[in-house]
Amino acid sequence: MSRKLYHGASWYPELWSREIWEQDIAMMKKTGINVVRLGEFAWSVFEPEEDRTDFSLYIEAVSLLHSHGIDTVICTPTATPPIWLSHGHPERMHREPDGRIMGHGSRQHACTNNHFFRARSAKIVEAQAQALGRLPGVIAWQIDNELKSHVAECFCDTCRGLWQKWLEKRYGTVQALNEAWGTAVWSQTYQCFEQIPQPSTAVPFLHSSSLSTMHQLFSMEKIAEFADMQASIIRRHSPQPITHNSSIAFHLDNERLFRGLDFASYDTYASFPNRNAYLINCDLWRNVKKGRDFWVMETSPCHGGSLHGQPQLHPDGYLKAEAAAAYALGAEAFCYWLWRQQRSGSEQPHGAILSAWGNPSIGYRNVLEVEEARKTLEPVILDTRPLQAEVGLTYSDRSKVFLRTEPHRKLQHRSLITHFYEQLLHLGLHRDLVPEGAAALDGYKLYASPYLPYLPKELTDRAVARVKQGAVWIVGPLTGGRTEEHTIPTDAALGRYLEELAGVETLYTYPMDGSGTTGTAFGHTAPLSLWSAVFRPVAAQAMGVIDQGPARGEAFLTERRLGRGKIVMLGSMPAGAEGDAMLRRILLHYADEAGVALRTDVTPGTIVAPREGKGYRVWVAVNMDGQGGSVTLPPGCRDGLTGEPVPAGRLSLSPFDCRVIRMELPAKS
Numbered sequence: 001m002s003r004k005l006y007h008g009a010s011w012y013p014e015l016w017s018r019e020i021w022e023q024d025i026a027m028m029k030k031t032g033i034n035v036v037r038l039g040e041f042a043w044s045v046f047e048p049e050e051d052r053t054d055f056s057l058y059i060e061a062v063s064l065l066h067s068h069g070i071d072t073v074i075c076t077p078t079a080t081p082p083i084w085l086s087h088g089h090p091e092r093m094h095r096e097p098d099g100r101i102m103g104h105g106s107r108q109h110a111c112t113n114n115h116f117f118r119a120r121s122a123k124i125v126e127a128q129a130q131a132l133g134r135l136p137g138v139i140a141w142q143i144d145n146e147l148k149s150h151v152a153e154c155f156c157d158t159c160r161g162l163w164q165k166w167l168e169k170r171y172g173t174v175q176a177l178n179e180a181w182g183t184a185v186w187s188q189t190y191q192c193f194e195q196i197p198q199p200s201t202a203v204p205f206l207h208s209s210s211l212s213t214m215h216q217l218f219s220m221e222k223i224a225e226f227a228d229m230q231a232s233i234i235r236r237h238s239p240q241p242i243t244h245n246s247s248i249a250f251h252l253d254n255e256r257l258f259r260g261l262d263f264a265s266y267d268t269y270a271s272f273p274n275r276n277a278y279l280i281n282c283d284l285w286r287n288v289k290k291g292r293d294f295w296v297m298e299t300s301p302c303h304g305g306s307l308h309g310q311p312q313l314h315p316d317g318y319l320k321a322e323a324a325a326a327y328a329l330g331a332e333a334f335c336y337w338l339w340r341q342q343r344s345g346s347e348q349p350h351g352a353i354l355s356a357w358g359n360p361s362i363g364y365r366n367v368l369e370v371e372e373a374r375k376t377l378e379p380v381i382l383d384t385r386p387l388q389a390e391v392g393l394t395y396s397d398r399s400k401v402f403l404r405t406e407p408h409r410k411l412q413h414r415s416l417i418t419h420f421y422e423q424l425l426h427l428g429l430h431r432d433l434v435p436e437g438a439a440a441l442d443g444y445k446l447y448a449s450p451y452l453p454y455l456p457k458e459l460t461d462r463a464v465a466r467v468k469q470g471a472v473w474i475v476g477p478l479t480g481g482r483t484e485e486h487t488i489p490t491d492a493a494l495g496r497y498l499e500e501l502a503g504v505e506t507l508y509t510y511p512m513d514g515s516g517t518t519g520t521a522f523g524h525t526a527p528l529s530l531w532s533a534v535f536r537p538v539a540a541q542a543m544g545v546i547d548q549g550p551a552r553g554e555a556f557l558t559e560r561r562l563g564r565g566k567i568v569m570l571g572s573m574p575a576g577a578e579g580d581a582m583l584r585r586i587l588l589h590y591a592d593e594a595g596v597a598l599r600t601d602v603t604p605g606t607i608v609a610p611r612e613g614k615g616y617r618v619w620v621a622v623n624m625d626g627q628g629g630s631v632t633l634p635p636g637c638r639d640g641l642t643g644e645p646v647p648a649g650r651l652s653l654s655p656f657d658c659r660v661i662r663m664e665l666p667a668k669s
Contacts, residue, residue: 005378006071006333007323007371008035009353010298013061014045015342021061023358024340025068031353031364032371036065037297037335039128040075040145041107044082047124055131066137073297074132075142076230078121081110085120092117095156097200102151106346111154112147112226113162121226125233133238141234142297143227143244146267148251153219155198164193166218180485181210212405213486217398220253228260245297248281248414253397254288255435264288267298267337271312275624277414278322279329279607280421284395284433286330286386293332301336302363305349313351317656319366320373321624324658327377328609328620330386334370373658377620380640380660384611384618389432390598391591392444393421394452394459396436402453402486408531409513416451416478423584428600428631429591430610441466445594446587448474450570453482455498464501468563472590475502476570477530481509494533502567503539503560508551510534512572517549519556519572522589524582528556532572540569544586557586566593603629606653612665619661623653638662 009028013021028036039046039058047053062072086093086104092114094102102109110117132138153159171177174190183189188208190196199207199215231242241262246254248266258264264285270277285294301319304311323334341352341361353367354360400413417433424431434441441447441462449455449463455475463473480494489495493506512532519528521544534551535542535558544557556571568590574582591599600608602621606629609620618640623629635648640660653659 003382004034005327005374005381006035006295006335007032007374008037008073008333008335009033009339010040010335010337011036011038011339012041012342013038014042014057016340020340020358021064024354025064025070027354028070028339029068031367032374033070033339033353035071035073035139035333035335036339037073037075037142039077040142041077041080043077043080043124046077046128047082050084053124053127055128058132059135062132062135062137066135070137071139072135072137073140073142074128074138076121076125076128076144076234078112078125078230079145079147080107081117081120085117086110089116091157093156094151094154095159096151097153097155097198099155099200099202106150107145108148108150111156111158113154113222114156114158118226118229122229122233125230126237129234129237133234133240138238138240140240140263141238141242142265143230143242143261146245146247146250147223147227147257148219149247149249152251153198153215155200159219159222160198162222163198163215163218164196166221167196167214168193170214180487181208182487183208209405209486213401216251216401216404217253219251220256220397220401223252224257224260227257231260243295243297248284248395248397248400255397255437258288262289263292263294265295265297265333268296269298269300269304269311271304272314272318272626273312275318276422276425277418279325279425279624280418280433282326282329282331283421283431287432287434287438290438293330295333295335296326296331297333297335298337299335300351300363301353301367302351302361305351306347307349310349314363314366315626316366317369318624318626319363320369321622321656321658323370324373324377324620325607325609325622325624327374327381328386328611328622334374336367376641377658377660380618380620381611384613387430387598387610387612387617388443389430390443390445390594390596391424391429391431392434392441392447393417393424393431394436394447394449395433396452398436398454399452402482403451405486406453406482408511411530413451420448420450420583423580423587425607426604427584427588427591428602428608429587429596430598430608438462441471444471445596446472446474446591448587449479450474450477452479454484454486455480455495456484457497460498460501464562464567467565467567470564470594472566472568472594474568474570474586474590477532477573481531481533501562502558502569503537504535504555504558504569505538506533506571507536507554508534510550512549513575515549517551517572518547519544519574520547521545521557521582522585524574524578524585526574526578526582527576528572529575529579530573532556533569535569535571543568566590600631602631605629606631615665615667617663617665619663621651621653621659621661623655623657626655628655628657629653633661634663636663
């Protein structure tokens with residue numbers, strides 16, 4: 001791919017006449033669209049009958065786009081198997097835990113583990129890669145579309161057999177599995193792997209936690225293998241990089257999925273009131289394929305929508321702010337679903353750039369604003385790179401699985417981690433969301449790992465290595481109380497290894513919601529919530545003490561110096577407005593102790609994205625809440641676009657405004 005910022009949309013040439021193609025491409029040029037994504041739902045176009053393939057329509061479409069200077073991302077069509085694959089073959093279809101078999105229609109109705117489906121998927125992907133993979137204008141590939149967005153684990157006969165083989169490979173013997181899972185509870189002991197069920201709904205109460213969690217991890221591994229298969233085929237016929245448009249909402253282990261792909265991309269339809277859910281994606285996907293720019297592959301130009309719902313319309317100006325924030329935080333592309341509104345199907349109400357009848361939509365003028373922002377920002381973005389944050393926050397799809405199995409009071413990992421993230425935003429701390437399996441934590445001065453029921457020893461060791469070099473590691477809440485097999489540790493409540501490192505003994509773990517428990521730390525008092533751990537310092541110091549409740553007088557927050565840094569144990573989540581204030585105070589205190597310098601006093605609702613070029617740094621400040629904002633500038637700043645001097649002191653931004661501020665760096669000796 002050439003170095004540029006991309007501004008794109010999804011386009012479906014199979015749905016429209018050649019006359020409309022010409023109209024669409026002329027409008028794309030006018031709008032500034034320089035890349036389109038196509039093909040993800042076109043299997044029945046490519047292969048209308050089994051073994052009769054025809055890619056001529058897409059060869060023509062890609063060639064026409066290229067002739068007008070518009071690049072293409074080609075998608076494999078395996079999300080929508082054709083009727084000839086589905087009809088009369090229930091064994092090929094996805095089966096729900098209650099035994100319901102998916103019928104043809106919608107998408108993702110086939111079992112991606114079914115042997116016939118896998119074979120046909122491989123065949124169509126290979127034919128597609130041979131036909132389209134080296135066409136001029138093709139700059140990238142996308143595997144499938146939104147894997148596991150509408151369905152989770154499959155419960156068909158094929159999957160049951162693969163599940164049992166996966167368990168045998170993992171544990172070796174059924175005796176080892178029985179021991180790891182503690183199956184003697186309720187006489188669940190198995191005699192052979194063939195007896196082990198999938199966690200269906202056909203039980204009177206609940207399945208074992210180990211069974212439920214392991215089955216989800218099995219499903220995630222198998223869907224990643226499906227993507228690996230497609231990527232390996234494409235690479236035989238095309239030199240272009242490969243991605244998948246994913247989401248933290250889908251039933252995936254994204255870290256595992258992207259291990260075999262070349263760059264990260266995702267879709268997000270966060271509404272304006274939920275804008276922090278948009279920003280958290282930028283700070284995560286920048287780090288999924290570290291060092292490689294990510295793509296916002298799908299977002300709405302104005303509003304989402306389907307036959308069953310129409311989310312809120314973006315206010316004018318917000319789309320430009322979304323795009324500016326994405327580019328500044330590490331995006332190479334900002335793309336919409338979709339170009340022209342679909343006249344049929346289940347997503348007719350979904351926002352688009354053009355209406356089905358060809359007129360500009362309500363969001364069209366905002367798309368023009370994005371294009372103007374793209375052209376303005378492009379020289380700065382291409383000449384700089386996002387700075388790694390000094391504050392890291394662990395993100396874990398494995399933890400998402402643990403909380404699906406054991407949600408306590410209907411907890412959801414995404415909302416929990418987003419709330420914690422919002423406190424970092426509020427404090428103006430530049431932050432990275434760090435995948436759980438990140439090879440190293442170099443550069444992080446403050447590192448937090450909340451909501452990790454299972455805390456791998458490898459992650460603990462990496463964090464402790466940073467602590468000894470001077471970092472502060474905040475552990476919890478809801479971290480460390482489960483083993484890898486989703487059982488409770490028996491050597492200590494949070495595992496002896498962690499507790500000895502932290503210098504604490506965990507006295508109790510229990511749900512504090514509704515118990516009247518309050519705690520005080522750093523001059524703030526707040527209710528305490530969630531399934532919580534109560535500590536007795538052994539070689540640590542109590543920094544937060546329970547004032548009221550069953551464990552009155554005991555600690556919920558401790559710290560222990562280790563090497564040049566500290567391990568901080570946060571056993572409970574401060575709740576409500578008072579709790580948010582307490583958590584921010586805790587984070588700020590330890591950011592100060594750790595010497596976190598990469599931060600600003602930006603007002604809430606506005607972000608600053610720091611980037612660095614050769615001998616200089618830029619701050620890209622973007623107002624996201626439509627209320628305007630401000631940030632204090634140091635002396636010696638210039639406007640990053642005009643070069644004009646900008647005085648030190650308070651810089652004001654108008655609603656949805658974007659400013660680029662340049663600061664020269666001292667010459668290195």
